[in-house]
Amino acid sequence: MNAQQLLALDNAHVWHPYSAIGAALPIFPVASANGVRLKLCDGRELIDGMSSWWSAIHGYNHPEMNRALQAQIEKMSHVMFGGLTHEPAVMLASRLIELTPAPLQTVFFADSGSVAVEVAMKMAIQYWHAKGSPAKQRFLTLRNGYHGDTFGAMSVCDPVTGMHSLFSDVLTEQYFVDAPNCRFGEACSDDKLMPLRQQLEQYSDKIAAIILEPIVQATGGMNFYSADYLRGVHTLCDEYGVLLICDEIATGFARTGKMFACEHAAIAPDIMCVGKALTGGYLTLAATLTTEEISATISNGEPGLFMHGPTFMANPLACAAALASLKLLVDSDWSSNIERIEAGLQHGLAPCRELPSVAEVRVLGGIGVVELKEPVDMKRIQPLFVEHGVWVRPFGKLVYLMPPYLISDHDLAALTAAVVKVVESA
Numbered sequence: 260m261n262a263q264q265l266l267a268l269d270n271a272h273v274w275h276p277y278s279a280i281g282a283a284l285p286i287f288p289v290a291s292a293n294g295v296r297l298k299l300c301d302g303r304e305l306i307d308g309m310s311s312w313w314s315a316i317h318g319y320n321h322p323e324m325n326r327a328l329q330a331q332i333e334k335m336s337h338v339m340f341g342g343l344t345h346e347p348a349v350m351l352a353s354r355l356i357e358l359t360p361a362p363l364q365t366v367f368f369a370d371s372g373s374v375a376v377e378v379a380m381k382m383a384i385q386y387w388h389a390k391g392s393p394a395k396q397r398f399l400t401l402r403n404g405y406h407g408d409t410f411g412a413m414s415v416c417d418p419v420t421g422m423h424s425l426f427s428d429v430l431t432e433q434y435f436v437d438a439p440n441c442r443f444g445e446a447c448s449d450d451k452l453m454p455l456r457q458q459l460e461q462y463s464d465k466i467a468a469i470i471l472e473p474i475v476q477a478t479g480g481m482n483f484y485s486a487d488y489l490r491g492v493h494t495l496c497d498e499y500g501v502l503l504i505c506d507e508i509a510t511g512f513a514r515t516g517k518m519f520a521c522e523h524a525a526i527a528p529d530i531m532c533v534g535k536a537l538t539g540g541y542l543t544l545a546a547t548l549t550t551e552e553i554s555a556t557i558s559n560g561e562p563g564l565f566m567h568g569p570t571f572m573a574n575p576l577a578c579a580a581a582l583a584s585l586k587l588l589v590d591s592d593w594s595s596n597i598e599r600i601e602a603g604l605q606h607g608l609a610p611c612r613e614l615p616s617v618a619e620v621r622v623l624g625g626i627g628v629v630e631l632k633e634p635v636d637m638k639r640i641q642p643l644f645v646e647h648g649v650w651v652r653p654f655g656k657l658v659y660l661m662p663p664y665l666i667s668d669h670d671l672a673a674l675t676a677a678v679v680k681v682v683e684s685a
């Protein structure tokens with residue numbers, strides 16, 4: 260199939276994320292990917308600034324990742340997880356328990372981030388049911404959040420960007436407070452937590468858990484907020500008897516400079532979701548971790564089972580990819596490497612601060628954000644990035660970078676220089 264035919268068929272028949280059929284927006288066929296470079300079918304090579312949405316932290320076509328997957332494929336690609344178990348799943352669960360905060364002791368493998376969030380919400384509801392508080396079935400969350408696209412997850416996404424009005428009859432109504440407006444690195448006084456406290460004061464008998472993205476509200480606005488705020492939320496949860504679910508699907512595995520973003524606040528959630536970078540971007544896999552107490556309460560309560568079980572639960576290939584990815588990460592000097600990327604993003608994106616179209620530039624760990632005053636014109640800006648030899652996919656007013664961790668200083672400088680040029684001309 261030549262590129263022309265491929266694009267025609269794609270445009271007529273294939274949905275893309277948040278897309279319309281026949282929209283004729285620019286779209287680029289990829290032939291292969293290696294290291295930090297995506298190779299388009301027309302031969303052009305692009306430096307990847309997105310890590311395929313937070314996931315490809317070791318870049319593409321990594322020899323050690325490939326070897327681990329080849330070895331696993333020779334043994335088995337998949338077996339059902341009902342009544343069977345296998346080494347990749349058990350080893351991965353052990354590794355995740357070692358890496359995450361100490362109270363988290365059990366692991367539920369899910370097949371995507373959204374499903375991991377559904378599982379977390381079910382765990383919270385089943386926990387309270389087993390504890391004799393069956394009315395606690397709702398969730399309290401922050402505006403500008405994003406937790407996935409399935410109905411449960413959608414109900415705790417930002418009501419405006421999540422288009423709640425469109426689904427008003429099927430979405431569960433949850434409790435919302437405004438997104439934190441105290442910035443990362445700054446102190447946050449208790450009065451900023453008043454809206455949360457008020458909701459808890461009024462509704463804690465109906466609330467199973469607070470669910471939030473710790474420190475970085477990712478897809479909902481790339482908002483980096485104060486560790487004091489997160490610490491305050493943790494305290495309020497204890498005070499009012501609600502669980503805390505940290506959705507680390509975007510932030511987990513070192514992206515913010517800590518292995519998990521909740522470590523910035525030195526707190527441990529009751530339930531944690533991980534996904535995206537878990538397999539180094541090779542396969543879809545996510546996990547929901549919780550404490551011994553919650554696991555035991557669910558297991559000993561009515562109906563004596565946790566009510567979830569995906570067909571592809573703990574897929575051995577995906578678990579093998581995750582084990583290889585975690586080994587690469589943990590064996591590397593990841594902390595100073597993220598500092599290196601943070602410095603490169605700070606330095607490289609700094610010229611954007613002088614541009615009249617730019618509202619703010621902010622950097623945290625391996626995340627660089629240029630917030631514009633007006634939303635970008637995707638039709639125009641996407642091909643411009645490609646012409647400049649980089650893969651960057653903005654949304655709304657946000658042009659942001661989260662490159663693979665193995666990006667060289669040279670490629671990082673080229674990536675940020677391209678962003679400066681494109682933002683300047685757009």
Ligand SMILES: *Cc1c(COP(=O)(O)O)cnc(C)c1O
Pocket residue numbers: 371372373374376405406407408472477478506507508509534535
């Ligand atoms: C991407 C994301 C999800 C959803 O994950 P999928 O794998 O796309 O279902 C959930 N929560 C957060 C914070 C995310 O960034």
